[in-house]
Amino acid sequence: MIKVYVPRDSTALSLGADKTAAAIVAEAQKRNIQIELIRNGSRGLFWLEPFVEVATEKGRVAFAPVQPKDVPGLFDADFLHSGAHPLYLGLTEELSWLKKQQRLTFARVGITDPVSLQDYIAHDGYKGLANALNMSGADIVKVVTDSGLRGRGGAAFPTGIKWNTVLNAPAEQKYIVCNADEGDSGTYSDRMVMEDDPYVLIEGMTIAGVAVGATQGYIYLRSEYPHALKVLNEAIEKATQAGYLGDNICGSGKAFHLEVRRAAGAYVCGEETSLLESLEGKRGLVRFKPPLPAIEGLFGKPTVVNNVISLATIPIILDKGAQFYADYGMGRSRGTLPIQLAGNLKQGGLVELAFGATLRELLYDFGGGSATGKPIRAVQVGGPLGAYLPESQFDTPLDYEEFSKIWAVLGHGGIVAFDETVDMAKMARYAFEFCAIESCGKCTPCRIGSTRGVEVMDKIAASKQENPSSHAKHIQLVRDLSDTMLNGSLCALGGMTPYPVLSALNHFPEDFGLNKKEVAA
Amino acid sequence: MTTVLTSQENARIDACIEAHRKMPGALLPVLHAIQNDLGYVPEEAYPQIAHALALSVAEVHGVVTFYHHFRRHPVGKHVLQICRAESCQAMGAEKLEAHVKSALGIDYHQTTADGAITLEPVYCLGNCACSPAVLMDEELYGRVDSQKIEAIIHEARVSA
Numbered sequence: 001m002i003k004v005y006v007p008r009d010s011t012a013l014s015l016g017a018d019k020t021a022a023a024i025v026a027e028a029q030k031r032n033i034q035i036e037l038i039r040n041g042s043r044g045l046f047w048l049e050p051f052v053e054v055a056t057e058k059g060r061v062a063f064a065p066v067q068p069k070d071v072p073g074l075f076d077a078d079f080l081h082s083g084a085h086p087l088y089l090g091l092t093e094e095l096s097w098l099k100k101q102q103r104l105t106f107a108r109v110g111i112t113d114p115v116s117l118q119d120y121i122a123h124d125g126y127k128g129l130a131n132a133l134n135m136s137g138a139d140i141v142k143v144v145t146d147s148g149l150r151g152r153g154g155a156a157f158p159t160g161i162k163w164n165t166v167l168n169a170p171a172e173q174k175y176i177v178c179n180a181d182e183g184d185s186g187t188y189s190d191r192m193v194m195e196d197d198p199y200v201l202i203e204g205m206t207i208a209g210v211a212v213g214a215t216q217g218y219i220y221l222r223s224e225y226p227h228a229l230k231v232l233n234e235a236i237e238k239a240t241q242a243g244y245l246g247d248n249i250c251g252s253g254k255a256f257h258l259e260v261r262r263a264a265g266a267y268v269c270g271e272e273t274s275l276l277e278s279l280e281g282k283r284g285l286v287r288f289k290p291p292l293p294a295i296e297g298l299f300g301k302p303t304v305v306n307n308v309i310s311l312a313t314i315p316i317i318l319d320k321g322a323q324f325y326a327d328y329g330m331g332r333s334r335g336t337l338p339i340q341l342a343g344n345l346k347q348g349g350l351v352e353l354a355f356g357a358t359l360r361e362l363l364y365d366f367g368g369g370s371a372t373g374k375p376i377r378a379v380q381v382g383g384p385l386g387a388y389l390p391e392s393q394f395d396t397p398l399d400y401e402e403f404s405k406i407w408a409v410l411g412h413g414g415i416v417a418f419d420e421t422v423d424m425a426k427m428a429r430y431a432f433e434f435c436a437i438e439s440c441g442k443c444t445p446c447r448i449g450s451t452r453g454v455e456v457m458d459k460i461a462a463s464k465q466e467n468p469s470s471h472a473k474h475i476q477l478v479r480d481l482s483d484t485m486l487n488g489s490l491c492a493l494g495g496m497t498p499y500p501v502l503s504a505l506n507h508f509p510e511d512f513g514l515n516k517k518e519v520a521a
Numbered sequence: 522m523t524t525v526l527t528s529q530e531n532a533r534i535d536a537c538i539e540a541h542r543k544m545p546g547a548l549l550p551v552l553h554a555i556q557n558d559l560g561y562v563p564e565e566a567y568p569q570i571a572h573a574l575a576l577s578v579a580e581v582h583g584v585v586t587f588y589h590h591f592r593r594h595p596v597g598k599h600v601l602q603i604c605r606a607e608s609c610q611a612m613g614a615e616k617l618e619a620h621v622k623s624a625l626g627i628d629y630h631q632t633t634a635d636g637a638i639t640l641e642p643v644y645c646l647g648n649c650a651c652s653p654a655v656l657m658d659e660e661l662y663g664r665v666d667s668q669k670i671e672a673i674i675h676e677a678r679v680s681a
Contacts, residue, residue, distance in 0.1 A: 011663060281547055282548070343611035343612065438644075
């Protein structure tokens with residue numbers, strides 16, 4: 001029977017994949033043709049969703065984007081046997097957009113049926129755990145440390161060092177917490193992993209548990225991801241039934257239990273201590289550090305808190321070894337980064353590459369330039385707390401240290417492009433507004449500063465033309481306020497809001513009613 | 522705003538509490554269960570929840586009001602969330618939200634007079650490669666323009 005693949009990823013669904021799948025099934029029935037429909041994850045070429053594939057002897061071939069109205073024509077053209085059709089794209093693996101990538105964390109994404117455990121295992125799944133179960137905790141931690149993996153949530157803290165702290169913290173109970181509160185605009189790689197390859201996250205968390213001696217894991221999932229919730233719960237259920245989770249994982253005598261907890265729409269809960277408060281059933285107020293969560297985390301116990309991508313990268317490291325992973329990348333940024341192309345781009349989607357590619361390659365070679373066809377004027381990298389970069393910085397390589405040199409962050413690898421119609425003063429105002437909406441309220445610079453920031457941005461907009469003397473004063477106020485927030489906030493929400501604000505002001509002064517020279521000084 | 526809960530609603534709230542009270546950190550799971558069932562978390566339920574979880578009513582109130590997701594009032598039959606985050610702004614979300622507000626005749630956090638649709642802002646739906654995005658109940662849509670949103674709203678209105 002011929003296998004036909006129609007993705008079940010949220011983005012594919014948002015563009016009508018369910019209707020396309022139903023149309024294919026109905027048309028096949030009508031023509032008395034037997035097909036096997038598989039709802040796979042997405043390959044990440046989101047501008048081409050719904051991205052339909054057909055299995056052939058030479059490999060899977062793609063037809064995209066397929067809407068229900070295209071389906072009868074596809075059957076007429078005998079697409080099940082690679083018949084000629086305007087939507088035919090050839091062998092999926094040969095598409096240059098995919099071929100140019102280095103997919104390690106995303107090795108299986110889009111290829112397998114996300115909830116099929118058999119499919120996962122057939123595609124190298126659970127090899128990492130098998131190795132881990134034959135190693136001591138300290139040895140597993142050493143592999144993770146040697147791989148050079150750094151926290152992919154944004155803070156880029158070495159994962160192995162965090163694990164080592166938890167490993168060496170004596171306690172009856174320890175926890176693994178997965179931060180799946182992916183709230184940054186322009187990011188969706190966590191969502192893709194959870195929806196399109198959930199077992200890789202489950203395996204990564206299980207390995208973390210085995211390594212540090214934790215028997216309970218929680219996935220703190222944002223409430224805005226209803227599809228991910230369903231997929232994760234189904235996968236956890238199947239993994240438990242098959243003995244990959246539970247009291248005796250793979251007959252090793254070791255226990256690891258996993259549960260998904262729904263967040264409730266607070267951006268600040270992506271901050272690890274606020275997340276822990278929320279998991280404990282409280283308001284998501286940021287905690288003072290120390291104590292570190294690795295020493296006193298969830299319910300006061302030693303806790304590993306890692307992002308989805310960090311944990312989902314663990315299985316391949318344990319499978320292929322630390323050196324294999326560390327051989328990718330540049331400088332102190334080892335391995336690969338799943339980059340998410342978003343905003344005003346012609347070809348948005350998931351690009352996993354070794355560190356070191358430039359923004360320009362991503363925006364133009366992969367992204368295909370702006371969707372509107374107008375020049376790309378500004379790019380925000382790393383979510384709502386990331387800096388805005390002008391065209392002159394597009395040659396910066398994606399590397400944690402290279403980005404800090406230009407006072408920017410890589411964050412979670414989201415890239416949001418804006419064309420020339422963007423008003424950067426408005427974006428700066430929005431950054432303050434977002435901070436005001438999402439502030440947990442514990443520290444003054446964030447709670448009050450964000451609201452004052454919105455007010456002063458409104459004054460700047462008003463005084464731009466008519467009142468130059470008060471205008472200069474307001475600009476200075478934004479700088480002073482940013483300085484206070486930067487240095488006085490308890491966590492990154494208040495502490496990094498000045499990144500989008502000041503980068504907008506410094507790189508695009510004309511939008512603030514200033515000429516370039518006034519700022520360059 | 523005080524409403525009196527029916528005995529049936531009270532029983533449903535009790536069932537939600539009972540199903541989750543033993544979980545570690547049970548408050549959020551309990552609140553999610555109640556909202557999934559009733560569509561919101563009634564203030565009148567705070568004492569019940571507080572008592573079952575050995576918390577103060579103030580603590581329950583604090584948690585419900587801290588999180589954007591929890592609603593304190595009944596909502597319309599459908600909830601439409603429009604993404605206001607940067608990626609969607611880059612693709613015209615502001616125009617879209619203005620269009621929806623005027624088409625429905627309501628602002629954010631309000632419900633249409635016929636009780637069909639409640640409008641809410643949201644900050645990222647994880648569909649940023651196909652902005653602008655909206656979520657109608659649990660159905661996600663991408664590359665939404667004014668024409669597409671009209672169809673989405675119409676479909677919701679005619680559905681039961």
